[in-house]
Amino acid sequence: MIKNLITLLFFLGTAQVNAQLVILQYHHVDASTPPATSISPDDFASHLQLLEDEGMQIVDLATAMQKIQAGESLPDKAVAITFDDAYRSVYDTAWPMLKERQWPFTVFVNPAFVDQQYNSIMSWDELKTLQDAGNVIANHSMHHKYLIERPADIPLNDWMNQEVEAAETRLEEKLGTSHRLLAYPYGEFNLAMTAWLKDHNYLAFGQHSGPVGKVSHMQAIPRFPAAGVYANTKTLRTKLYTMPFAVGPQQLQEPVLPDASLPALSLTIPLQDFYASQLQCFASSEGKIATEKETQADGGLKVRTQASEPMPGGRSRYNCTAPSKAHKGWYYWYSQLWINKSVANR
Numbered sequence: 144m145i146k147n148l149i150t151l152l153f154f155l156g157t158a159q160v161n162a163q164l165v166i167l168q169y170h171h172v173d174a175s176t177p178p179a180t181s182i183s184p185d186d187f188a189s190h191l192q193l194l195e196d197e198g199m200q201i202v203d204l205a206t207a208m209q210k211i212q213a214g215e216s217l218p219d220k221a222v223a224i225t226f227d228d229a230y231r232s233v234y235d236t237a238w239p240m241l242k243e244r245q246w247p248f249t250v251f252v253n254p255a256f257v258d259q260q261y262n263s264i265m266s267w268d269e270l271k272t273l274q275d276a277g278n279v280i281a282n283h284s285m286h287h288k289y290l291i292e293r294p295a296d297i298p299l300n301d302w303m304n305q306e307v308e309a310a311e312t313r314l315e316e317k318l319g320t321s322h323r324l325l326a327y328p329y330g331e332f333n334l335a336m337t338a339w340l341k342d343h344n345y346l347a348f349g350q351h352s353g354p355v356g357k358v359s360h361m362q363a364i365p366r367f368p369a370a371g372v373y374a375n376t377k378t379l380r381t382k383l384y385t386m387p388f389a390v391g392p393q394q395l396q397e398p399v400l401p402d403a404s405l406p407a408l409s410l411t412i413p414l415q416d417f418y419a420s421q422l423q424c425f426a427s428s429e430g431k432i433a434t435e436k437e438t439q440a441d442g443g444l445k446v447r448t449q450a451s452e453p454m455p456g457g458r459s460r461y462n463c464t465a466p467s468k469a470h471k472g473w474y475y476w477y478s479q480l481w482i483n484k485s486v487a488n489r
């Protein structure tokens with residue numbers, strides 16, 4: 144009996160690790176572009192070496208997301224690599240390094256900028272070449288606007304059609320493919336947009352950090368930014384060993400805040416394979432924050448967390464983490480995005 148129970152727990156634990164994915168987000172791979180969104184070729188090489196040394200399995204994002212949704216397993220330690228904005232350095236510098244290892248990747252593109260033949264951005268021919276080599280070219284919206292700042296005279300449906308659907312149509316015209324995968328410009332979204340995208344069959348990716356699993360909100364999929372201040376291989380390594388908390392889509396809170404507000408995040412998490420006593424939440428603006436925990440009669444853990452200072456202008460997040468019991472060295476992770484729109488360029 145005990146032995147069967149242990150076997151069952153082992154299987155449950157293993158299944159959790161296998162049906163999940165860590166997604167890394169990059170922009171430029173170039174030492175001379177803006178540091179906040181760049182990683183140098185040397186540092187990028189170190190990242191790839193780290194992924195290899197840690198035995199990470201680099202998977203195709205589109206296929207992996209289909210499998211996660213279908214409840215199929217992924218390789219242990221699955222990681223997907225993504226690039227936003229289709230910068231030329233991805234073609235010239237990152238691709239040769241990835242090709243050497245035969246690792247696939249995804250590029251999120253703004254079709255209007257490709258059409259305008261921006262010098263820093265890949266051409267349709269180059270994107271097609273990447274696609275033909277086994278990579279995915281997907282949607283980063285038409286013009287890279289702050290999508291949460293919809294003009295008052297444009298209904299949501301029109302706005303999403305002109306910024307998202309039109310971009311998808313253009314990708315299909317130029318490349319013959321439509322994956323219906325959207326990376327939000329700046330990683331910004333609101334609940335109304337997530338509902339529209341769900342209705343229109345899109346999966347949508349932010350940049351609010353965290354791993355993704357079957358239970359995750361499929362229109363608020365986290366990615367780990369891996370460049371700029373996040374390029375350090377030690378902090379990157381920590382993120383590779385993360386698993387999603389079983390926090391369902393209905394627990395996503397509206398990210399867009401009234402100015403200078405002090406949001407509270409409430410979560411209910413089934414008490415499974417994590418040390419509840421070590422569950423701790425952090426605010427990107429201040430580090431460790433007050434984290435109240437209460438065990439429910441039904442075996443769930445109720446968590447309430449709040450920073451001590453209002454969210455600064457721009458994007459912030461709360462991250463909650465707890466170590467796994469069954470998988471030593473792995474952490475469960477959940478992030479909530481907050482946006483204080485008071486800063487125009489954020």
Ligand SMILES: [Zn+2]
Pocket residue numbers: 227228283287328329
């Ligand atoms: Zn972008």
